[in-house]
Amino acid sequence: MGGDKAPGEIVQGALQAAEQLGVDVLLVGLPDAVEGHGLPTLTCSEVIGMDEDPGQGVRRKKDSSLVRAAEAVRDGKASAMVSAGNTGATMGAALLRMGRLKGVHRPAIATPIPVPGTTPTILLDAGANAECTAEWLVQFARMGAVMATERFAIDKPRIGLLSIGEEETKGNSLVKEAHLLLRDAGLNFVGNVEGRDILTDEIDVVVTDGFTGNVALKTLEGGIKFIVGKVFEAMMSSDEAKEAAKVLLPALAPVAEDLDPDSHGGAMLLGVDGVCIISHGSSSARAVVNAVRVAKDMVEKDLVDRLRVVVTGAA
């Protein structure tokens, strides 16, 4: 039921995922939306809207698709949960119904930021916790490293702490404290990084609090969208320009494809007792297929158990 294109594109994506990936996709939603597509369903009577207050939504709407989906994972009826809906409510439902892993301070949203030409950079926390302690950031780093290894096959993920200068003396008090803790955490911590390092091959995991992470993510998305829009405008500005654009497209298409969030399968909520994929709000069917692909992959690789070990071993 979630996302701007629900239920149409979401259901289409589920059908394609079932066919292409051989996964049993359980559709969770209102009967009208999910029934009659030939997929197994779990029906509910409520929906938490995209703009609804997440906390209230999850508490009051116990028969909503998000809460029911999280319960399905908890009860073993589903191996993972995929949602393009209200991010806060997805998080709340997963946290309340699946529960957090033992030893986890706070679950974090880990968003893979595509870097054309190399593996994505994982940014976390991308918005789950507006206020964090240094200890939480260290745990985010541990969880992000596990995700980088399991999802992107990065052997020793390079971890950076988002700050406003490389020197350990720079930053706010949270960053200064986290820097010292990260140095002694037994991780491949490469030090402080800046916003401009996110889109490079220099770093695999960027750790930050959920406020800064969300601001950075949205600023980056806004900036890229702006420039891509301007380039597109220029390409459409005359018949001659349109012809020229056709010549350039073969070189630009792979970059555009790689930057398209639909190509990647979405963010993950790390620290809950189950795989939870958060796809962006304008997810197309293709985005859903890729999200299901990642969900399947993370279940098969026992991501949650690996997180459990890392978190318990060094909480």
Next chain:
Amino acid sequence: MGGDKAPGEIVQGALQAAEQLGVDVLLVGLPDAVEGHGLPTLTCSEVIGMDEDPGQGVRRKKDSSLVRAAEAVRDGKASAMVSAGNTGATMGAALLRMGRLKGVHRPAIATPIPVPGTTPTILLDAGANAECTAEWLVQFARMGAVMATERFAIDKPRIGLLSIGEEETKGNSLVKEAHLLLRDAGLNFVGNVEGRDILTDEIDVVVTDGFTGNVALKTLEGGIKFIVGKVFEAMMSSDEAKEAAKVLLPALAPVAEDLDPDSHGGAMLLGVDGVCIISHGSSSARAVVNAVRVAKDMVEKDLVDRLRVVVTGAA
């Protein structure tokens, strides 16, 4: 002496500014660098390096170009100061030698972010204060509004508070507190904005703490640079592509020109008792000319006096 291209480009820029703008430019620096160009000079014996610790640099190097330049403004030998050097040291020198305006909690770096097609968005604080109180943010908003009016002729600047959602309940505790204060500050406060709003015509001044602001700024710069680089790569990928690029350039050039920081004249340190322009570290001669142009304009418009009134009237 400051910036990656100093002293060559900086001196060239000063010469061009003197000629084109009819401004008396006083060159401050080591004798070898500043003498013999036909401009008045103020020589010194020390330089604070780009990567030097700002606090130590300013305290120890009392005969550095940055400290001497700030003194020249304090002593009335110069009407404004322009630097492409170490940002922290520029700030420190200006603060120590010019002093802060009465009633100013903390000076802030106000960076105009170019938005092709409309006036720039002023982001402040872009890095002067890694940790802020809500009261400081309100004062940043007041000072940013004055700058928007004086520098970009915006009558009633629309002020936004950088957060992670438009709702006033979203954000960290600093943002929540600042939101309430800004609502009652008598400013044209339009509420919380997100990173993606910076590059739009919806907002004139974006207020944030110096940590978040600096992260947002560098993330945006990094993202734009990345995409522009990819487009350029595509344009150079074959002879055919190079030909096609020539057709598109007339449409893309104005956007590139507008996004180029050299076109705009740099950031300003607001809250000190003098005009202080901070140009970026890779400033070309053209950047220096534009920085001097803005300095002249701000002196002529009595920016500092207007800030003084706004800050004293409602501190």
